[in-house]
Amino acid sequence: MIVIVDTLFWPATLVLSKWVVYISMIVVLGSFYWQHAVGDVFTQRIVLTRRGLGYAAFAGLVAVAVHFFSQVGMLADDGLQGALSSFMIQIVWSTGAGDATCWRAAGFVLALLALCIPKQLSVAKSAEVLLHVAATAALVGAFLFTGHTADMSPIFGALLTTHVLIAVWWFGALLPMRKACRTDSVEVLLPWLVRFGEQASVLVSVLVFVGGILAYFIVGSLHNLLFTGYGWLLMAKILTFCVILLLAARHKLSLVPSMQSSRNTQQFVASLNIEIIVAAALLLVTAVLTSLVGV
Template sequence: MEITLWDYSNIISKWLIYIGIAAAIGGPFIAALINATVNKKSLLNYIVISSVLGFAAVIINFFIQVGAFSETGLSGMFDTGLISFLWQSAVGDSVLWRLLAFTVLGFALLWSNLNAKYGTFSFKDATFTFLYAAAVFSFAYSFTFIGHSAVIGGAAKWLLAFHIITVSWWVGALYPLWLSCKLLPPPVLYKLMCLFGKIAIFMVGILIACGIGLLYLFLENPLALLTTTYGLAMLLKLIFVGSILLIAAYHKFRLVEEIQQQAGIKKLQKSIKNEMLIAVVILTITAVLSSILGPE
């Protein structure tokens, strides 16, 4: 299979979209768990910058797909006929819902900013919670229009949507948790990590259930994991996902008890940093799977 410049561009833009969605979902969630008196300026910057980047990547990715369809070079990205055609297709529906999600989240951040001082930014306002939930649903819904699951239809597209949202929640929460090691005193950090660990158990259950369901629908048989290009790429992703879950288990059952001391906090920071590096790889593989590889 020959990989074109359009394919590389598609992969990179999708990777940026996933980063933006992850920050938009995981960032506010962790911020809501942190005490309101903590200065959250750095956390807010993470959410805003990543979301703006994701918003721009959604638009850029749409024009990349137009250019790929046109096959007439860079000028093909602005073919008005193809732009109109794709905008009225499932691709356009997906783009619309993602842009809507980022916009709704932007309004949620603006609303909370108008009702709280910048340094003590509140993520627990009822209106913010409603808008945040609406944005998460919009992100999830956007994944039901395109991709391999949309072709299969039925439960597959919603399994993928829940899977992506769960992964995004996890990945997007990592940087805020890393920041928390700097922002919070040991006792407060301990409570945050314990609470996150309890919530994560439920989220991991959803992640695993959706993952198994997707593998069953996408692969003809278990051997396809070893005999097809798509299967091998999926297997590689599963290995990295397994690695990140093992690190999370280490945090919950061993390391969390050590963060009452400064040395334990440093170990936690380093471990979360390793998780973030693995998460970057997982999102990269996901971008490749959704762009140039598919079930046979």
């Protein structure tokens, strides 16, 4: 039993810490974007409070550190003490994993700095935007240093960046959308939901197209898709993503139009809660892929 626990400890820690990194990144960057994009339209803040965003950014920063030392510990294969080996730390730090750790840590620190700017300063708005953009560049850019795409041509890096940015834009809207449904009137909410659905129709199509290209070149063949661990995980990710697509289609085609007559958001919020849970499951599958398979 002890051997099994020891064997699973580092892989589980790797996956869970990467999962927290993804969730924190989406919450922080999504809140930043939607605050600037539509925050002034609503009577209440549709994103987390500064304290809530600070907790999310700090959780992401801690998860980045845990993920790095988990990589060291897994490579050292010498229990907890192996994760603190200076020699192994130097080895991992000199790889793409070290670069990704540096960029992710910088991204969350920049996000925290943006949250610390006093609102009463005349340059507060401009400084916040600048730091938000820098945090986004650092957190999204970190994806380029690890996985199979790190060894591929720059065009694949551009495709991956596009894929991640659209995912952050989409999933980052879920919590603000849920909060807006609970705090604002249907009259205020509906134009945003309609516009979001129209934008999503285009951007999600790009997301699927780009993701398909990346998967095709990474998997390489139908045999690898059907008979390898990565292929099975990728199919699980695709199936989970299809569930989210069906939920999003239901929102756009049925629930949002019905709100115009019912003036009630309860059914939409219930479905949105399901989408949030499925999105979290999708991120968990992605964390397994990127942590244990190396994509």
